[in-house]
Every structure is written in structure tokens, then in C-alpha cells.
Amino acid sequence: MHKILSLYRNELDKIFHRLTTWLLLGAMVLGTFAMGGLMRAVTALVESRMGMTSQYYDADGNLVDEAVEHRRMLEEAVAAERINLPLELAKYDDEGNLKDMESSYADYGSLIWRQADLAVMELCLEHDIDYYGSNFSSGMFDPTQAYDFRTEITTVMQPIAQQLYSLEFAARTGELTPGDQATLFLARRMMQLCEEALTDGDYSDWLDLQITSLPILYGNDAEGQETMRKQYEMLKQANPEGKTNPLLILPTIQEIGRLERSLQDDVEYSDQSGGNGVPLTDAKRTDLQNQLVVANYRLEQGYFSVGQTLAAAIGVSIGGYTVMKQTGAALLAVFVLILAGSTVAQEISTGSIKALIIAPVRRRKILTAKIAAIATTALGGSLLLLLTLLGADALLFRDEFSQPYIYATHGQAHALPFAAYRAAEIAVDFLPLLCWLLFALMLSTLLRHTAAAVGVSLGGYFLGNTLGQILQLLPQSWAMRFLPMQHFNLSGAVFHFAPSGDVQGLSSAVTGIASSTASAAFSACYLAVLVLCFGWTAYDSFCRKDLK
Amino acid sequence: MERESVLEIENLSKAFGKRWVVQGVSLAVRPGEVFGFLGPNGAGKTTVIKMIMGFLTPDSGRILLNGFDREKQYEKAMERIGGIVENPEMYKEFSGRRNLELYARLHKGVAPARIDEVVRLVGMEQRIEDKVKKYSLGMKQRLGVAQALLHKPNILILDEPTNGLDPAGIRELRDILKTLAHEQQVAVMVSSHMLAEMELMCDRVGIIENGVLRGVMDVSELLHEVAGQEVFIYELDNVPKALTLLHTYSAGEGQPCVVQTHDERTVTLALPRAQLPAVSRLLAAETGLLGLHAKQNTLEDAFIHITGGGTPIA
Numbered sequence: 001m002h003k004i005l006s007l008y009r010n011e012l013d014k015i016f017h018r019l020t021t022w023l024l025l026g027a028m029v030l031g032t033f034a035m036g037g038l039m040r041a042v043t044a045l046v047e048s049r050m051g052m053t054s055q056y057y058d059a060d061g062n063l064v065d066e067a068v069e070h071r072r073m074l075e076e077a078v079a080a081e082r083i084n085l086p087l088e089l090a091k092y093d094d095e096g097n098l099k100d101m102e103s104s105y106a107d108y109g110s111l112i113w114r115q116a117d118l119a120v121m122e123l124c125l126e127h128d129i130d131y132y133g134s135n136f137s138s139g140m141f142d143p144t145q146a147y148d149f150r151t152e153i154t155t156v157m158q159p160i161a162q163q164l165y166s167l168e169f170a171a172r173t174g175e176l177t178p179g180d181q182a183t184l185f186l187a188r189r190m191m192q193l194c195e196e197a198l199t200d201g202d203y204s205d206w207l208d209l210q211i212t213s214l215p216i217l218y219g220n221d222a223e224g225q226e227t228m229r230k231q232y233e234m235l236k237q238a239n240p241e242g243k244t245n246p247l248l249i250l251p252t253i254q255e256i257g258r259l260e261r262s263l264q265d266d267v268e269y270s271d272q273s274g275g276n277g278v279p280l281t282d283a284k285r286t287d288l289q290n291q292l293v294v295a296n297y298r299l300e301q302g303y304f305s306v307g308q309t310l311a312a313a314i315g316v317s318i319g320g321y322t323v324m325k326q327t328g329a330a331l332l333a334v335f336v337l338i339l340a341g342s343t344v345a346q347e348i349s350t351g352s353i354k355a356l357i358i359a360p361v362r363r364r365k366i367l368t369a370k371i372a373a374i375a376t377t378a379l380g381g382s383l384l385l386l387l388t389l390l391g392a393d394a395l396l397f398r399d400e401f402s403q404p405y406i407y408a409t410h411g412q413a414h415a416l417p418f419a420a421y422r423a424a425e426i427a428v429d430f431l432p433l434l435c436w437l438l439f440a441l442m443l444s445t446l447l448r449h450t451a452a453a454v455g456v457s458l459g460g461y462f463l464g465n466t467l468g469q470i471l472q473l474l475p476q477s478w479a480m481r482f483l484p485m486q487h488f489n490l491s492g493a494v495f496h497f498a499p500s501g502d503v504q505g506l507s508s509a510v511t512g513i514a515s516s517t518a519s520a521a522f523s524a525c526y527l528a529v530l531v532l533c534f535g536w537t538a539y540d541s542f543c544r545k546d547l548k
Numbered sequence: 549m550e551r552e553s554v555l556e557i558e559n560l561s562k563a564f565g566k567r568w569v570v571q572g573v574s575l576a577v578r579p580g581e582v583f584g585f586l587g588p589n590g591a592g593k594t595t596v597i598k599m600i601m602g603f604l605t606p607d608s609g610r611i612l613l614n615g616f617d618r619e620k621q622y623e624k625a626m627e628r629i630g631g632i633v634e635n636p637e638m639y640k641e642f643s644g645r646r647n648l649e650l651y652a653r654l655h656k657g658v659a660p661a662r663i664d665e666v667v668r669l670v671g672m673e674q675r676i677e678d679k680v681k682k683y684s685l686g687m688k689q690r691l692g693v694a695q696a697l698l699h700k701p702n703i704l705i706l707d708e709p710t711n712g713l714d715p716a717g718i719r720e721l722r723d724i725l726k727t728l729a730h731e732q733q734v735a736v737m738v739s740s741h742m743l744a745e746m747e748l749m750c751d752r753v754g755i756i757e758n759g760v761l762r763g764v765m766d767v768s769e770l771l772h773e774v775a776g777q778e779v780f781i782y783e784l785d786n787v788p789k790a791l792t793l794l795h796t797y798s799a800g801e802g803q804p805c806v807v808q809t810h811d812e813r814t815v816t817l818a819l820p821r822a823q824l825p826a827v828s829r830l831l832a833a834e835t836g837l838l839g840l841h842a843k844q845n846t847l848e849d850a851f852i853h854i855t856g857g858g859t860p861i862a
Contacts, residue, residue, distance in 0.1 A: 002656075013650065014639065350637055354634075354637055358633070360622075360623045546604045548603075
């Protein structure tokens with residue numbers, strides 16, 4: 001044991017004396033931050049293009065507070081419309097016909113809509129709330145911004161007001177059909193309720209109003225109405241005071257809807273709307289029941305996934321944290337593969353192995369120390385990556401990352417504290433990494449050529465992962481569970497209650513592969529067998545083959 | 549009771565593919581002697597040394613180091629062995645001292661002071677803190693010797709240790725090895741192509757050729773064996789014709805002589821002094837004798853004598 005420890009110390013000295021080690025670790029940290037920065041920039045660009053956030057500057061180029069600027073713009077717009085709109089309307093008679101043909105005139109229908117918009121804008125000024133319209137933006141779609149549910153009311157009031165003004169004009173100039181009369185009645189009632197909601201500031205009233213409007217929105221689609229009604233009821237329960245942006249909560253509510261529907265129909269649907277699904281097995285049913293328990297627990301406790309919501313809101317399919325993790329974990333894997341692929345081959349090619357062979361130490365101890373040193377370095381690299389990710393996430397995304405991991409067993413929800421969860425994730429992710437490490441080491445001992453060993457292991461790693469992603473697109477058969485690339489996303493399988501797209505293990509981040517049909521236990525056993533096979537081959541080759 | 553030999557090789561054989569590079573080699577090295585391992589290029593010297601040092605696994609045979617079987621009791625057998633195989637290769641990014649420190653960890657009881665001691669012994673005090681990548685081949689060789697001596701081995705095996713050393717360095721190394729062997733009873737085994745150096749350094753030599761050990765004997769005994777013959781250098785006009793004549797002459801007389809041709813005009817013959825007049829007359833008459841010099845027997849002559857290092861006559 002003393003000799004193995006001495007060899008281990010020597011190996012660590014050698015690893016950390018190499019400039020390559022520090023360069024690759026530095027590249028991992030910087031690459032992770034850089035990718036995070038890039039994602040942040042892309043997100044900001046998308047948000048800006050969508051008018052979700054804007055930055056305003058005064059004449060001197062100083063950044064102006066968004067709310068203040070919105071208020072100023074709204075006041076200017078209202079003041080302008082109060083002058084312009086009567087001038088435009090004066091060109092028409094009561095029937096909506098132009099008094100004189102002029103070279104420039106506005107469509108009377110659009111003037112009616114502008115009247116409706118003006119009415120809503122005046123209400124916004126009166127209640128001192130932001131207005132959502134084509135020329136303005138608000139923080140309501142940015143889940144990281146402070147949320148005022150009353151802003152959301154304006155998005156509903158604007159089309160209702162437009163409809164109301166149009167129908168009122170139609171009523172003045174002719175007979176309304178019974179259907180139009182009913183719609184006019186409903187629109188007046190809705191405007192009244194909206195104004196009450198603005199005045200009272202009662203979020204529950206607002207949600208009731210939304211439920212009331214469902215017949216208008218969904219018509220004869222009773223199923224759609226019922227689904228939405230349930231959603232609003234759950235939203236009311238989860239967010240009674242309207243302090244949390246509903247966009248944060250809705251993905252969880254929708255997930256609950258999907259799970260309930262799947263369990264009810266005994267078919268696993270891919271989304272809430274149903275459609276083609278896979279018949280449930282007993283195991284899958286139990287799993288879905290547990291997932292439902294977890295989703296309900298998250299809803300009750302207020303654990304929502306900002307990353308997932310933001311990604312959904314801006315139409316980017318993957319969250320910034322996940323991209324950072326993919327980048328960092330890929331760089332970590334490259335580092336480990338270079339280290340493991342060169343460890344034996346380089347010593348043989350440079351001849352420095354001679355001093356080890358001459359020493360009174362069996363070769364298996366030499367290899368054991370090398371594996372232990374590289375594995376320790378890989379573990380340290382994983383911890384460094386985790387710290388980098390947490391730091392970058394805190395700096396760049398301000399994500400609610402420190403949530404516990406919620407899981408369920410036998411229909412009972414449990415919460416694993418944040419620190420324990422991350423530690424466990426590191427431990428789980430380490431098995432696939434160890435597998436790749438031993439693969440590279442095996443090649444190093446077999447080929448005894450540094451470039452070949454590193455090249456083949458890197459090629460195998462990236463090719464295997466690409467193939468794994470392609471395989472995910474194919475129909476999953478039972479035989480596919482025996483393919484190695486199906487098992488590198490071990491943490492995805494182990495922590496499968498984590499919200500998708502938000503929390504994935506390091507290895508899954510590398511591969512980007514969703515959980516396969518294989519269970520976590522099967523994947524762990526599969527990887528353990530691979531570790532044993534690679535390790536045994538490496539030992540056999542290193543200990544038996546002559547060093548010419 | 550002290551063992552007779554600390555390094556024993558019994559019937560050692562090794563094949564690379566279908567080619568046997570070492571066949572049935574047996575030898576023993578005793579404490580307190582410098583044993584020279586001689587042989588032409590490709591004779592199997594390094595292969596034998598690599599098998600002793602654990603780089604290669606013998607196909608058959610046994611290696612005993614301090615009485616321990618290297619295969620069965622590897623760590624005990626290798627505990628007190630030091631050496632250099634081919635060129636000494638170190639970790640180039642580390643200093644010489646760091647390399648020694650790393651190696652010292654693998655042996656029990658190597659005190660830091662011992663590192664200074666061996667550094668002084670090989671005369672590396674001025675450069676030991678430099679990175680090895682800045683060392684010349686000779687300095688690496690010295691560092692290799694220092695590393696080999698670090699844990700005070702009682703068996704020291706050096707493969708071509710004088711490679712890259714300047715004459716002064718060779719002399720220093722010779723003195724070190726002789727001191728270790730004769731004063732500290734270390735068994736030293738050295739392979740080298742520099743036969744003159746081996747003659748000065750070694751107490752006994754083993755000569756290997758084509759993987760087969762031709763013989764093991766004391767250097768003095770070996771020189772004595774070839775003493776019956778003397779070596780003469782002939783300068784001739786027509787060397788090819790001389791070789792044909794000598795072949796015919798040897799066959800007729802039944803007395804073999806060994807010939808080495810150095811260039812187009814020089815032939816070296818090892819033959820009894822009694823035959824000198826007849827051979828000289830023959831060559832003078834038929835090929836034009838330009839000059840004749842007598843030469844002292846050396847280990848090189850003995851080596852040639854045993855291995856037929858030149859063109860064997862008869």
C-alpha cells in the first residue's frame with residue numbers, strides 16, 4: 001500500500017506539473033463561462049427582438065428606468081391620440097362615411113380600434129400600470145422580472161375593447177344579429193370585470209374573469225374549456241395573490257394535466273393535448289404516479305423551473321445552464337481523455353516508464369496508481385466544473401438553481417437538499433466519466449502510441465455520443481438498451497424527476513441524450529461491466545506485454 | 549553465510565515472434581565484481597538485461613536476484629537492484645533533483661541526504677536543479693547513474709553506461725563502478741561496445757553472440773587464452789588476393805588464423821609467432837608487402853578471437 005501511495009503521489013505530481021493540465025482546466029472554466037455569456041447574449045437578443053425587454057436612453061445617452069420610460073411613452077401616446085383621434089374622426093359622419101374625399105385618410109375601422117386602445121391606455125394611466133401593446137413592452141414575459149398581474153389584464157382588455165367599440169358602432173348604424181348582441185353583452189361585462197380587477201387588484205377575480213371568458217375563446221370545445229378551467233383553478237390555488245408570474249407555474253400545471261390524462265387513459269402522452277401515446281406498463285404507471293406526486297409537490301411548495309420557462313418563453317429549446325453544462329462537461333471529458341490516453345503511451349514513448357519498471361513495484365500497482373491519480377483529477381475537475389457552473393449561473397442567469405431535488409417513492413414525495421443532490425449528481429456522473437477514462441487508458445496500454453490512443457478515444461467519445469443522439473430519434477426497441485451509448489446519461493436516469501431541459505447530469509449534458517428506456521439500475525450495471533472490461537483489458541495489456 | 553552469487557540466470561531464452569534472440573543463457577554475477585557483458589550488435593545483450601530488469605518476460609529459464617525468483621517474488625527480487633537500460637530517460641519537465649525525489653519515494657529508507665550524496669558522487673551539484681530537458685546526453689547518463697545508486701543497490705546493471713560521456717566522464721564512471729564493486733561489494737554488470745573500456749573496468753566478462761553465451765571468464769584469463777597467438781598488422785598492395793592466399797594457406801597448414809580487414813591496404817592477422825616468417829614471405833611475394841607491425845593482445849582481440857568478429861579463416 002505504501003508503494004501504491006508513493007506512486008499515486010508521483011502521478012499527481014506529474015499530472016499537475018504539466019502545462020497541458022492547467023491549460024485544459026482553464027479552457028473548461030473559461031469555455032463554460034464563455035458559452036454562458038454567449039447564451040445570455042443570444043437570450044437578450046431574442047428578448048429584444050420579441051420586444052420583451054428594452055433598454056431606454058435619454059438624450060444624454062444615460063440608461064433610463066424602464067418603468068419610468070414606459071409611463072412617459074404612454075403619456076405621450078395618450079396625449080397625441082387625444083389630439084389626433086378627434087381630428088381623424090371629424091373627417092367621417094356618424095355613419096362612418098368620409099365627408100370629403102381627401103388624399104390622405106385613415107380607415108374608419110382602424111379609428112374605432114384606436115379609440116378602444118386609447119380607452120385602455122387611459123385606464124393604464126389612471127391605475128399606474130404598464131401597458132402591453134405593439135409599441136410598448138413590459139416585464140410580464142420575462143420570468144426573472146418583477147411581475148404585476150394587472151399588466152396582463154391590458155393584454156385581454158385591448159381585444160375586448162376593440163370588439164366592444166366595433167359592435168357598439170355596428171349597433172348605432174344598424175341591427176345586430178342575436179349572436180352579436182350576446183357578444184356585445186359579454187364584452188361589456190368583461191370590460192366591467194377587467195376594470196374591477198384593475199381597481200381591486202384581486203388576482204382571484206382576474207382568474208375568475210379568465211374562466212368566464214373561456215366560452216368566448218373555446219366555443220364548442222368543451223374538453224379544451226375544461227382543461228383550461230382546471231389550469232386556472234390550479235393557478236389560483238398555487239398563486240392566490242398573483243405575486244408569481246404564471247408563466248413560471250404553467251409548465252408544472254401543464255405537466256400535471258399531461259400526467260393525469262395519461263393515467264386516466266392508461267396511455268402515456270407526450271404532451272397535455274394527448275394524441276398518439278404509448279400504452280402504460282405497470283412499472284410505467286407507477287412511475288407516472290410518482291411523477292404526478294412530484295409535480296403536485298412542486299406546485300404546492302412553489303418550486304418552479306425558471307430555465308425551462310424562459311426557454312419556452314423565448315422559443316429557445318435549451319436553457320442557458322444546460323448549454324453551459326454541455327460545454328463544460330465536454331471540455332472536462334476531453335481533458336480526462338487526453339490525460340488517460342497519454343498516461344501510459346507517453347511514458348513508454350519517452351522512455352520514462354523505465355524508472356517505474358526498474359523500481360521494486362509490480363506493474364499492476366503502477367497502473368492502479370495511475371488510474372487512481374487520473375480518477376482523482378477527473379473528480380476534482382468535476383467539482384471545479386460544478387463550482388464554475390454555479391458561479392456562471394448565478395452571475396449570468398440568476399436562476400433559481402438552488403432548489404432541492406424532488407422525487408417520489410410509493411406515492412410519497414421527498415426533497416433531497418440542494419447540496420446533497422449536487423453531491424449525488426457528481427457521484428452518479430462520475431461512473432460514465434470513469435468508463436470513458438478507462439476506455440482511453442485501455443487504448444493507451446494497447447496501442448502504446450499517445451496520438452493514436454487520444455485520437456481514437458476522443459473520436460469514439462464524440463462519435464458514440466452523436467450516434468446516441470441519432471438513436472434517440474429512432475423507435476426504441478428492447479435490444480437498443482444493450483447499446484453502450486444508451487447508458488451514458490446515467491444521471492438523467494437516476495434523477496429523472498428533475499424538470500427536463502433544466503437539470504441534467506454532467507454526462508447527459510455531454511451527450512445531450514434523453515433518458516433511454518433502460519432503468520437507472522440497468523444503466524449503472526451496464527456501465528460497471530464496461531468499466532470492468534476496459535479496466536481488465538488495460539491491466540492485462542500493461543502487466544503482460546513486453547516493453548521492448 | 550554469504551551467497552556465492554547475487555545475480556543468477558539459468559537457461560534463459562526469449563523469442564520475438566519465431567526468431568530466438570536469446571537461447572539458453574546461464575550466468576552468475578558475484579558481489580564485489582564488475583561483470584562485462586560483451587557481444588556484437590544484435591547479439592542479445594540488451595534483451596538479457598531487459599529480462600533481468602523486468603521489461604521482458606522470459607519464455608523459459610529463471611532469474612534469481614539476491615536469491616529471490618524474479619517471477620515469483622518480484623518486489624523482493626527487485627528491492628536491491630539498480631540500473632540503466634539503454635539510454636536513461638527521465639521526466640524532462642522536472643529538475644534532476646525532482647526526478648531523484650520521485651524515484652526515492654518508491655524505495656524505503658532513502659533519506660533526502662542520500663540524494664545529495666549521489667548527486668555529489670556523479671558530479672552533478674551545479675546542474676541538479678536544472679530541468680532535465682536542458683541536460684546533455686552525458687548529464688542524463690550521470691543522472692541515470694545517480695538514480696540507479698540512490699537506494700544503495702547491491703546489484704547494479706548498466707546497459708551501455710558510457711554512451712555520451714566524455715573521456716573524463718568515462719574515467720570517473722569507471723572509478724565509481726570499481727569503487728562500488730571492490731569496496732562496497734556491489735555486483736556490477738555492464739554491457740558496452742567499448743571493449744577497451746571494458747578491459748579496464750571489468751573483472752570478468754561474458755561474451756554473447758546470436759543469443760548464445762559463448763563463454764564467461766576472467767579478463768586476465770581471456771587475455772591469456774589468446775596469448776598463444778600474436779596479432780600482426782600487414783600493409784599490403786592487394787588485400788583481396790592476400791585473403792585468398794591466406795585462406796589457401798590456412799587450409800593447407802591446418803592452423804586457423806583470424807583476419808580483420810580495416811581498409812583496402814590493411815589486414816590484421818592473429819597467428820602463432822612461428823608462422824610469421826612463412827606468412828610474411830608468402831604475402832610479400834604475391835601481394836606486395838608494404839609494412840608489418842606487431843600489436844599487443846587486447847580484449848578486442850580476444851573478443852574477435854572468440855566471436856570470429858572479422859572474417860574467420862578455415
